[in-house]
Amino acid sequence: MNFRLIAAGAAAAFALTGPVIAAEGSTGASTLRALGAHIQLHIGTAAIPSDLSDPTLSQITAEQFSVLTPGNEMKWQVVEPEQGNFNWTGADNLVNFAEANHQRVRGHTLVWHNQLPNWLTQGVANGTISNDQLRDLLHQHITTEVRRYRGRIWQWDVVNEMLADSNPSQVKPTDFWISHLGTGILADVFRWAHAADPDALLCYNDYNIAGEDGSNAKFNAALTLVKSLLSQRVPIDCVGDQGHLDLQFGFNPILMSQDLQAFANLGLKVAITEADVRTFVETTDSSQTPIVSRTDLTPNHTADPAAADWYNGMLQSCLAVKACISFTVWGFADAESWVPGTFAGEGDADIYDVNLNTKPQYTALQQTLSLATGAPKRGDHDRD
Numbered sequence: 001m002n003f004r005l006i007a008a009g010a011a012a013a014f015a016l017t018g019p020v021i022a023a024e025g026s027t028g029a030s031t032l033r034a035l036g037a038h039i040q041l042h043i044g045t046a047a048i049p050s051d052l053s054d055p056t057l058s059q060i061t062a063e064q065f066s067v068l069t070p071g072n073e074m075k076w077q078v079v080e081p082e083q084g085n086f087n088w089t090g091a092d093n094l095v096n097f098a099e100a101n102h103q104r105v106r107g108h109t110l111v112w113h114n115q116l117p118n119w120l121t122q123g124v125a126n127g128t129i130s131n132d133q134l135r136d137l138l139h140q141h142i143t144t145e146v147r148r149y150r151g152r153i154w155q156w157d158v159v160n161e162m163l164a165d166s167n168p169s170q171v172k173p174t175d176f177w178i179s180h181l182g183t184g185i186l187a188d189v190f191r192w193a194h195a196a197d198p199d200a201l202l203c204y205n206d207y208n209i210a211g212e213d214g215s216n217a218k219f220n221a222a223l224t225l226v227k228s229l230l231s232q233r234v235p236i237d238c239v240g241d242q243g244h245l246d247l248q249f250g251f252n253p254i255l256m257s258q259d260l261q262a263f264a265n266l267g268l269k270v271a272i273t274e275a276d277v278r279t280f281v282e283t284t285d286s287s288q289t290p291i292v293s294r295t296d297l298t299p300n301h302t303a304d305p306a307a308a309d310w311y312n313g314m315l316q317s318c319l320a321v322k323a324c325i326s327f328t329v330w331g332f333a334d335a336e337s338w339v340p341g342t343f344a345g346e347g348d349a350d351i352y353d354v355n356l357n358t359k360p361q362y363t364a365l366q367q368t369l370s371l372a373t374g375a376p377k378r379g380d381h382d383r384d
């Protein structure tokens with residue numbers, strides 16, 4: 001598959017959705033994507049609709065990144081809000097935007113317990129959807145979505161967050177999909193995705209699977225899972241480590257690179273798929289509502305330099321492993337981050353501040369990529 005050939009034809013389709021930014025390389029040699037391109041490392045971001053339509057955000061999205069992941073727009077809840085009634089608008093816009101801007105796409109995500117449509121979860125809960133029907137619906141969902149974007153998705157996060165946060169860790173018996181369909185479903189879903197798009201790289205994606213839990217328990221479980229899938233000849237091509245870090249916990253980039261290398265040693269590609277580094281932020285607002293503006297920060301709040309270090313550490317872990325093909329941040333702007341809405345009192349997790357100025361986190365990535373431009377290239381990363 002040659003993704004570069006697809007790009008030209010998509011420009012016309014994009015005309016309706018926003019500006020087309022000039023091709024890679026011509027927008028400034030020091031953008032993250034241009035620096036990553038020297039060694040064929042794709043630098044990505046999660047994108048939500050405003051990242052593609054707002055003039056300033058879309059310019060950053062196009063100029064800085066060479067791979068996009070839809071933050072929500074390809075999730076089942078969004079694409080099939082009512083049974084049989086599809087809404088592909090957001091997903092189509094993202095794929096068109098990406099192609100018009102010579103970017104690749106990480107499809108996200110096909111099998112997850114979260115962001116499922118109500119009709120599905122309610123039907124299962126009230127017994128109107130049997131386990132056999134649930135399996136058929138999942139098969140249909142994967143086939144419909146993967147076929148729709150066949151040839152246009154570089155990597156698919158086929159299975160997301162299936163492992164327990166415990167020591168020892170294992171596939172969660174209580175997960176929605178596992179509890180209804182058994183662990184055998186994990187092999188089936190990769191096979192169904194492969195049948196629908198034989199050229200897409202198919203990934204297992206999770207958080208804390210490259211040593212971030214300190215104990216390596218979740219890494220061990222992930223390794224066991226992917227080895228088991230490989231031994232069954234399941235078409236799995238990659239492991240995505242999300243990389244959601246929090247400064248209150250530990251982080252060891254050496255362990256991360258060793259763990260990524262262990263996946264690579266099985267013949268898999270690896271990727272950092274959702275990097276961000278959150279921390280507690282003091283606000284002048286005693287209710288601790290999410291930070292929406294830099295002016296909400298108290299004067300004694302100073303950016304913790306560890307955040308830039310940890311971004312850098314994740315990037316270096318990826319750079320140390322030749323099979324690491326992409327490094328994606330989970331959104332680039334603090335104002336759009338999922339963090340304040342999920343972790344009370346935390347934020348400051350991204351590489352651009354709320355006024356869209358680059359932060360030391362951005363500069364750290366830029367410098368490290370600059371230093372790596374002479375390193376060996378990673379290859380074309382297409383499916384063999």
Ligand code: 9MR
Nearest residue numbers: 046071072108109114115160242274338
């Ligand atoms: O960024 C996504 C946010 O907008 C949604 O509200 C949230 C729902 O759980 O999902 C976020 O993205 C998640 C991703 O799909 C999987 N890994 C964790 C991400 C952050 O929650």
